[in-house]
Amino acid sequence: MIRLLVGELRADWRSWAGLVLVAAVAGLAIGVGGSFLETGIAVGGRMGAGISGVSSMILVFSGVSAIAVTGAVARLAVDLGRAGYARWQLCGVTPFQTAAVVLGQAAVLSVLGAASGLAASTALASSVMRVAFDGASGGYGSPQAEVGGLTAILVFGGVLSVALLGALPAARRAGRTPPLDALRDSEPRDTSMRWWRWGLLAILVAGLLVAIRAWMSSAADATPDDRSTLISQTPLIAPLLTAVIVAGGPVLYGPLLRAWTALVPARASSAWFLARHQARYHLGRSTASVTPLFTGTAMLGGLYTVAATWGAAARAAGEPFEGLKLGQVVVLLGGPLLLAGIGAAVVVFMSNRTQAREQALLAAGGATTSVIVCAAVLQALIHVLTAALLSVVVIAVTGALTTAMLHPFYPHVVPQFDLGTSVVLVGAGAMLTITAALLPVVTRLRASVAEGLSAV
Known part of the structure; x- marks a missing residue:
């Protein structure tokens, strides 16, 4: 079993290298957030409470992004190896040994x-700490970041759990799928959610609703000291909706x-027909491509929307508001933004071998070089625009919820949707x-069609 595991990693490193990077x-x-938490516990007092408060925000944003991107990449890595597992x-x-390996x-x-x-994290945590607290109000200063046992537990436990949970359904499917079916169909066709995924979705939705209701109840009876604490929790709306x-x-x-792809007719061009068909057929690959950019864009746009709505309400009430600083972002x-960019690129790299065979088949069927290139570009744009549309939903709901949650403190608050940063991120993505x-x-265009078709 060990020899099989090591040998497969060496032979199929392209499909797994992305998981290591992500x-x-x-x-x-996660390590930066864990370092803030460990530092806050070590420092103690008012400064420690402030640092620990920032750590909770970092861990929520980073945790949601890590779960989404790492899980998607792990699942894709397993799905890309279906043919190899069938040969095993x-x-x-x-089947049990296959899933175990x-x-x-x-x-x-x-x-x-x-x-x-x-x-x-050990190398960068202190620098991030300086960015977070140098010049901040409250006299926190910039203590030396602690990276010890607690941070290590959070990093190893979090990353390992997320990767295994992402790979587990695909691994079970790889072991249970009849080998001839896996060799005949390179992409799993079952896109339905299993009971545990429905249960998770129900728990998250119920938890979000309960948290909002509890927040509103607290806001109704909030003292002046509680007011700032409650308002400072509104940026968590976007990552929770993203989750x-x-x-x-x-x-x-x-x-x-x-x-949305049905809005553009298939007859628009042969490249569009191919791109749309491939994006729809390879839903597992499309999901892995959409998820990183969606999580980054939704949380960035949601954060700026919360800040814009809060700032407009505060200024209308005659209160000072500094707005988001680059260091805070x-x-x-x-x-999360680094995960979004690297995750999107990693998915393309991991899928390279499967795409090589598909493009060789297109060339063998008479597709021109321009059609193949345009289809690849359009397929990438389909994934980007799908992520952007999902992000718009999160940003819109974030603006509406932020308005409702700030209304007890600012009766004249209206939603302010800040899409500028999201547009920039979508363009960069x-x-x-x-x-x-x-x-x-x-x-690959330099290689012969026969070489492309012979790729294993």
């Missing part, structure tokens, strides 16, 4: 990534993608995704 970035994001079973490996691969690589993320949509991804992403969303999709396509 796990490392997730480990860094034809050679005598049992796949989960072992995910565990080994996520631990390697978590170790790298913890090392990066709800990610939990319902299997039944949300596909219908949305099919609905970097501290809260640096990890589009450029990154298109570049990551085009580079291997252009490189």
Whole structure:
């Protein structure tokens, strides 16, 4: 079993390398939040309470992003190896052994990534601490960041749990799917959610509603000292809404993608026909491509929308409001945004071999070079626009909920939707995704069709 695990990692490293990189970035994001928490506990007092408060915000934003992106990449890595796992079973490996080896691969690589993320956290935590607290009101200063046992537990436990939970359904499916079915169909066709995923979605929705109701009840009886604490919790709306949509991804992403792409008729061009068909057929790959950019854009746009709504209400009431500073955005969303960019590029890299065979088949069927290139670009844009549409939903609901939650304190509050930063991020994500999709396509055009079709 060990030899099979190691041998498969060496032979199919392209499908698993992305998981190590994403796990490392997730480990860094969680590690920074864990370092803030550990530092706050060590410092104690008023300063420690302030640092611990920031740590909870970082961990919520980073945790949601890590769960979404790392889980999606782990699941994609397993799904891309379906044909190989089928050949294992034809050679005598049992379904249980197949699932065990796949989960072992995910565990080994996520631990390697978590170790790298913890090392990066050790090097960067103090710098992030300075960005967060230098010049801040309250006299917190900038203490030396602590990176010890608590941070290590959060990093390794968080990254390993997320990777295994993401890989588990795909690993069970790989073990249970008849080998001939897996060899005949490279993409799992079942996109429905299992009972546990429905249960998770119900728990998240119920938890969000209960939290909002409890917040509103607290706001009604809030003292002046409680007021600022309650208002400072409104930025958590966006990551919580993002988590709800990610939990319902299997039944949300596909219908949305099919609905909006149907607005452009297939006869518009042959490249559009191919891109739309591939995006719809490879829903697992599309989900993994959409999730990173969606989480980053939704949380960034949601954070700025909360700040804009809060700021407009405060200024209308004659209260001072500084607005979001770049340092605050970097501290809260640096990890999630890095995960969004790297996750989107990693998915394209991991899918490179499967796409090579598909494009070789298109070339063998008579597709021109321009059609193949345009189809790759359009497919990347389909994923980006689907992520943008989902982000708009989160930003809109965030604005509405923020308005309702601030109304007890600011009777004349109105929602202010700040989409500028989200548009910039979507544009950057589009450029990154298109570049990551085009580079291997252009490189493969030099190879013969026979070489592309012979890729294993």
